[in-house]
Amino acid sequence: MHPLSGQNIILASAHGKEAALAPLFYEAFGAEVLVPPTLPDTDLLGTFSGERDRPGNITETMFLKVHLVRQQYPDTPILVSEGSFGPHPAVPLMAIDREWVGLWLPQDDRMVAGFAVSTETNYAHTEPQNVQDLLIFREQANQTGPGHHLILDYDITSPWLTGQTERVYHKGLYTDEALMVAWSAYLNEGLPNSARLSTDMRAHHNPSRMRVIALAGADLIQTLNRRCTRCQSIGFELVGSNAGLPCANCGRPTKLPLSKVYECQVCDHQDVVPVEATAADAMYCDWCNG
Ligand SMILES: [Zn+2]
Ligand SMILES: [Zn+2]
Structure with a gap:
C-alpha cells in the first residue's frame, strides 16, 4: 500500500x-x-x-x-x-x-x-493611458478563456511622509465596473504616468x-x-540525464538523452535507466545537420 x-x-x-x-x-x-x-x-x-x-x-x-x-x-x-x-x-x-x-x-x-x-500563460503588463487601453489589455489577458483578472497599481504622494511616494494596488479586477473604479481612483489620486496594468498571477x-x-x-x-529500487522509499526523483543518443543516420552521439538518472533522497541510491528510444532523428545530429 x-x-x-x-x-x-x-x-x-x-x-x-x-x-x-x-x-x-x-x-x-x-x-x-x-x-x-x-x-x-x-x-x-x-x-x-x-x-x-x-x-x-x-x-x-x-x-x-x-x-x-x-x-x-x-x-x-x-x-x-x-x-x-x-x-x-x-x-x-x-x-x-x-x-x-x-x-x-x-x-x-x-x-x-x-x-x-x-x-x-497570459503573463504581461502595460502602461495604460486611457480606458480603451484597459479594455484591450483585458481582452488579450482572456484570450485563452474567461476568468483572468488584472491588477492596476500606481504611485501616490505618501500621506505619512513628506516628499515620499507610496504604491497603491487594485487587485483582482475583472468587471467593467471594477476596472472603472480603479481607473478613476488613479486619475484622482495617482501621480502622472505611474500607472501599470498587469495580469493577476494569483492562482x-x-x-x-x-x-x-x-x-x-x-x-x-x-x-x-516511483519507488527507490533499493530501499523502496517513495519519491524516486529524476535528477538528470546523460546525453548521447546515437544519430539514426551516422551513429554519432547527439545531445539527446541516452539515459535518465533517478536518485533516492533517503538512501542516496541512484539508478541509470536507458531511454526507450534507440536512435535520434538526424535533425538533432551536429554532424549530419551541421
Ligand atoms: Zn532508497
Ligand atoms: Zn548524424
Missing part, C-alpha cells in the same frame, strides 16, 4: 490551488487535500504583484512555507506550490510559466517536488496558471509513485 493512501494532506496556500491539486491526490491515493481555516500569512514570503520581494530561490521559499505551517501540523504531509513567470529564454516576446509543487513528508523530513513549464484569479499547477501536481504524483 502507498504511504499516502487515505492520508490527510495540508495545502499551505490561500489562493484556491486545491481546485487544481485536490482531485489529483484524491484520484491517485484517496488522499484528502485540506486547506486549514487558519494559515500563517504566506504572503509574507512574497507576492506576484511586487509589493514584497521573495526571499531566496523557489526551493528555499517552498521550505520556508513548510516551516511556517509544520509548527501547526507537525505530523501531516504539507503541500506547497510556487510559480515563476517571465520572458521565454529563447523567444523573448513569448512568456512562460514555470510551476513547482512540493510535498513535504514528515516521516523523514524531506520534500518531493514536481515541475511543469508552459507557454500557455484563483488566473485559470491558465491553475492548469499549469495541475500539470506540476501530476508530475509530482508520478514521482511519488
Whole structure:
C-alpha cells in the first residue's frame, strides 16, 4: 500500500490551488487535500504583484512555507506550490510559466517536488493611458478563456511622509465596473504616468496558471509513485540525464538523452535507466545537420 493512501494532506496556500491539486491526490491515493481555516500569512514570503520581494530561490521559499505551517501540523504531509513567470529564454516576446509543487513528508523530513513549464500563460503588463487601453489589455489577458483578472497599481504622494511616494494596488479586477473604479481612483489620486496594468498571477484569479499547477501536481504524483529500487522509499526523483543518443543516420552521439538518472533522497541510491528510444532523428545530429 502507498504511504499516502487515505492520508490527510495540508495545502499551505490561500489562493484556491486545491481546485487544481485536490482531485489529483484524491484520484491517485484517496488522499484528502485540506486547506486549514487558519494559515500563517504566506504572503509574507512574497507576492506576484511586487509589493514584497521573495526571499531566496523557489526551493528555499517552498521550505520556508513548510516551516511556517509544520509548527501547526507537525505530523501531516504539507503541500506547497510556487510559480515563476517571465520572458521565454529563447523567444523573448513569448512568456512562460514555470510551476513547482512540493510535498513535504514528515516521516523523514524531506520534500518531493514536481515541475511543469508552459507557454500557455497570459503573463504581461502595460502602461495604460486611457480606458480603451484597459479594455484591450483585458481582452488579450482572456484570450485563452474567461476568468483572468488584472491588477492596476500606481504611485501616490505618501500621506505619512513628506516628499515620499507610496504604491497603491487594485487587485483582482475583472468587471467593467471594477476596472472603472480603479481607473478613476488613479486619475484622482495617482501621480502622472505611474500607472501599470498587469495580469493577476494569483492562482484563483488566473485559470491558465491553475492548469499549469495541475500539470506540476501530476508530475509530482508520478514521482511519488516511483519507488527507490533499493530501499523502496517513495519519491524516486529524476535528477538528470546523460546525453548521447546515437544519430539514426551516422551513429554519432547527439545531445539527446541516452539515459535518465533517478536518485533516492533517503538512501542516496541512484539508478541509470536507458531511454526507450534507440536512435535520434538526424535533425538533432551536429554532424549530419551541421
Ligand atoms: Zn532508497
Ligand atoms: Zn548524424
